[in-house]
Amino acid sequence: MAEERILIVEDDDTIATNLIRALGNHGYAVARVSTAVDALKRFDDFDLVVLDLGLPDLDGLEVCRRIRAVDPLLPVVMLTARQAEIDIVMGLDAGAVDYVSKPFRLAELLARLRVQLRRTEPAAPSRIDVGDLSIDPGARRAWRAGEELDLRTKEFDLLMFLANEAGTAVTRERIMSEVWDEHWFGSTKTLDVHLASLRRKLGDAAGEPSVITTLRGVGYRLECG
Numbered sequence: 001m002a003e004e005r006i007l008i009v010e011d012d013d014t015i016a017t018n019l020i021r022a023l024g025n026h027g028y029a030v031a032r033v034s035t036a037v038d039a040l041k042r043f044d045d046f047d048l049v050v051l052d053l054g055l056p057d058l059d060g061l062e063v064c065r066r067i068r069a070v071d072p073l074l075p076v077v078m079l080t081a082r083q084a085e086i087d088i089v090m091g092l093d094a095g096a097v098d099y100v101s102k103p104f105r106l107a108e109l110l111a112r113l114r115v116q117l118r119r120t121e122p123a124a125p126s127r128i129d130v131g132d133l134s135i136d137p138g139a140r141r142a143w144r145a146g147e148e149l150d151l152r153t154k155e156f157d158l159l160m161f162l163a164n165e166a167g168t169a170v171t172r173e174r175i176m177s178e179v180w181d182e183h184w185f186g187s188t189k190t191l192d193v194h195l196a197s198l199r200r201k202l203g204d205a206a207g208e209p210s211v212i213t214t215l216r217g218v219g220y221r222l223e224c225g
């Protein structure tokens with residue numbers, strides 16, 4: 001896994017030095033800036049920002065709002081000596097995901113950073129429901145009208161790909177590259193075979209399929225039901 005990149009925005013050299021060393025020791029790629037202007041120039045390249053509230057050129061809350069305006073998902077953890085509750089509320093209003101008061105325990109800060117970095121990974125949907133179809137991607141199980149389908153690996157992949165694009169026409173080329181292999185140069189006959197088998201298992205009539213529609217010369221579309 002690639003190193004997670006953390007930007008420390010802190011004008012206090014002692015705190016910054018300690019943080020750089022500690023986060024570096026824990027396997028993060030760390031960079032530090034000491035002004036709001038530099039933070040706003042560079043935050044784009046990072047997975048998380050640790051942001052001091054009291055900066056020399058601009059308030060940390062304002063920096064947080066500007067980061068938020070550009071990247072709503074980038075976690076910003078505020079670091080501040082201001083402990084009043086109103087400051088915490090303002091920090092969260094500005095879009096900070098967490099708030100750590102100085103002086104802080106390093107272990108606590110690290111724990112909070114870990115939580116935030118995990119949260120930015122897109123969560124796999126627990127369930128995909130399209131019409132009377134239901135798919136559990138984690139368990140790799142699928143049902144139609146409550147009845148479990150006995151699908152082989154590629155049939156399941158194919159069904160999930162089509163279900164994720166339900167209601168949209170997908171080309172044979174896209175299916176081949178995303179379900180099979182992006183370097184696939186072979187015949188697309190294998191797609192026909194798997195699709196026929198999937199349709200059979202779905203109970204989709206060969207002459208008049210109602211779940212997966214064939215779009216001649218284009219590709220396929222999974223109907224929304």
Ligand code: CA
Pocket residue numbers: 010011012052053054055
């Ligand atoms: Ca400061």
